[in-house]
Amino acid sequence: MDRFQRLHPFTVLAVAAAVVTTTTAAGRWWLSCTVLACALIVAWSVGKSVKLVGLSSAIVLPTFASQLMIHGLASNGKFGLTQVGLQTAAELGLRTAVLVVVGLLCALIVDRHQLVAAIDLSKAPAQLGYLVAATLLLIPQLADRQRAISEAQMLRQVKFRRGPRGWFQKIRLQAVPLVLSTLEESANRAPHLAARGFPAAQSVTRLREIPDSKAQRGIRRVSGLCALLLPALLLVPNWMDFA
Amino acid sequence: MGLDLDLDLKRFRYARAETDVLQDIKINIRPGTVTAISGDSGSGKSTLGAILGGILPRTGLDQFEGAITVGGKHIAFSENESPRIDPSGWAQHIAFLPQDANDYLSGIRETVAEEMAFSLENRGVPRKDILTRIRAVADMLDIKHLLAQYAGTLSGGQTRIVALGALMVDNPQVLVLDEPLAGLDKNAQNMVLSAIQQLKLLGKAIVVITRNYVHGADLVDEVLKLEDGELSRFERKSLPSNQESNLDKKPAQLTGRNCSRVLLEFAGTNLGYQPSAPQIVSGFNLKIHAGECVALLGPNGIGKTTILKAAAGLLKPTTGKIRTSTFPGLLLQNPNDQLIERTVFKEVGYGLRPGTESRRQVAEVLDRLDLRGKAEMHPYELSISERKLVALASVLVHEPEILLLDEPTEGLDENAIGVLREILDVCTSKGHGVLFTSHDDSFVAHAANRTVQLNAVENAR
């Protein structure tokens, strides 16, 4: 059990949003690097730093490569490395990295069941919590189902054709049973969910308790304000210049 | 407390169907009774259950004429008048547990307690009251130990008990249970039966929908037999005697053949998904001779399916050997995993070389399985029982010398079980070998000429 379990999921998200918007608005390389370092330290403190680095680099690296090509190599009718281009690419890369690393850090430290319960207890429509929960839980189940389907199809000893027809054949063997069975299941489940009172007409209660405190509510409010106001304060002077 | 429920059904027809599923049925359900509604699949018994449970008719789709009286409140349905049932309100009086308990559970909660709380949460019941009601229900069903458990890893029997608990927290007065015992092992069946017994004592009315009312027959106050969907003739019968007692083991048909050709052999086989992980099955030995029909028995999760999959080559043994004479045919538990075609005929013929010869083969197999009339239907328009036969047909069409069946009777109705038994007889008399897993004692007794018991001690994880 790590200490982030004691935080309300929205507290984590609000702080993250404030950090990302402010850092992006500031656009200072040292600030971005500090934020990244802090994120890594937090991840390390809960033993998820390797995972965070792995997941983030899978997104950041291709994006950065693209930014390098677009700004570093080519610009306005010319082709070739320029100092300005490289700097632009680096700054864009840092901006993306902050969003990705902080966002993924949230996903890693927030428990999905806590998040769903928080959504349920918030003012969001009752449908939203169900949809988030069902999707997050369904994906691993569907992956299992897909394995079972490919086993069942293997037993048929089908010989695949070559080229696009074989490709289509493979997709059909996998996709059709998956779609048929999941659609049937979702249709079967619907009346029983309705019988169990979903979607709720009034506000719902939850058996699961979400840790919260006056301090956390305060932090959320301040973070929410920061997420909106700090970027404005930082950027308004620039816009004045522009105007 | 207690609630009277009376159904006076003139006719019910599904959307876009050409015939009525049910006609002229009257049922009166009283508090403190258990009513069994029995019939073959296709007789309309599940439809009847869903009507009682408020799931059917679907407004604007199905045609329903008749009336339901719930605790004195008369609700009439006719062609011009189709009141829309409030599913949530209805369920708080009359709750319906579908045959597949997974359909009832939301599947989105982490623990069993949270899953059971789902409907109370949606109704805005305060947390304290939710806890009290869950504890009371868990006490009654003896599932307190499950409450904190992860809801995604329940066994089939536990799932059904938990679903029953989830349904009971709403405190409905009438409970309609569709096939509450199907596919459960003895232990789980007893758990469900004792729950029904308790509910009856509490003055609830229970309606059990089942294809055979043998198990727990002494609980039932009244048995209604629904015959032939379209006629829907209702007739009350006296309670049948327990048929299970006079089952005798099928004599080993081919006693002289024990030393005949070995079709399938496991020799000191260890099975697991990874060599380093704990083995699911270890040191397993088995020989299947030509003409033998062997049943593989044991509790859930002991590795029976794994053994069948290994025999079919889906899984390589980590140590030991598996020898097979030819490529075996395997029927998996869930027929839905393989159905891809728009018609039964195409489905069974999938992968065969096109031509008159294969068409003849397919037609022949469909005949043997009593599916000829369904050849042009979409497999998903068939019942689970028929779908399973379609899947079996697509195995049999390749004429495998070794036939492997995983829980072949699960989901099958009485007719289909008869068909299956014949198929197995033909296979063994041709000198083919059959290996199947089953929880259905009466089927095992009738079909198998040898049983192999797997137990936890041998295969401790």
Place this chain on the structure above:
Amino acid sequence: MSPNLLLADESTGSKLRRNLLAVAGTLLLMTTYTVLVITQPTDLTGGLGQGVALATFAAYLLSALLLLAAVLRDLPVSTLTLIPVALGLNILLGQFVGSVMVPLYLDSIGTVLVGFLAGRRAGAATGVLGTLIWSLFAPTVLPFAAGAALIGFLAGTAARFGAVRRVYLAPIAGLVSGVLVGTISAPVAAFVFGGTSGVGTGAVVAAFRSMGDSLLSAVTKQALISDPGDKAIVFLIAAMLVYALPSRMYQSYEFVRRYRVLGNLSGERD
């Protein structure tokens, strides 16, 4: 305790509010797009650039959330249970198909399927929700929610006007949708991230840039190369999947019945 057995008649009271939300969402999206195209900010990383990035991100995300809020409460339970399945299919079929045939994303099969079966509102909701949930695994997709909503919306619209009735119409509808979605999503790639999410697409943009295009027009041209083809294949696969369903299953969706989504196929087979 005596809960009602029957439902009261449907009220139409809050319909206005929902339509307002939808209009607000659409207007916000269109305005942001128009402003970006007209002003074409060139400074990407200076103070102005940060502002544009944040504003674009916020406006696209907010418009998607408004659209979601507009439709979510109207969806019937049968659609609500369909949406998670569709999102799972987006990911799984996308992975499976993608691993067999490389250069396309094919990550919206489920969204399009919902659009075909349950209509444009459900399709749009699926698009937004899919993006919100996927952003837990890849935060950069968040501002693309509006584009995803548009795919679902267009799939539903296409189905309504008969694009699923003939197998060759589906990819054509996909092609058109791809053009619209590619165009509307391009400013996000250009102004929020200053590039695309992959090396291949980045190379294409770089090529256009070296020929003298502005960043936005280069990214838009790249999107117009990849998106229509991708969506054409996605629409085709989704249509094929709908054809594989038994009539009992697709007829249970009111949208399919009302707009005769499958044309004669709906009537002939029963």
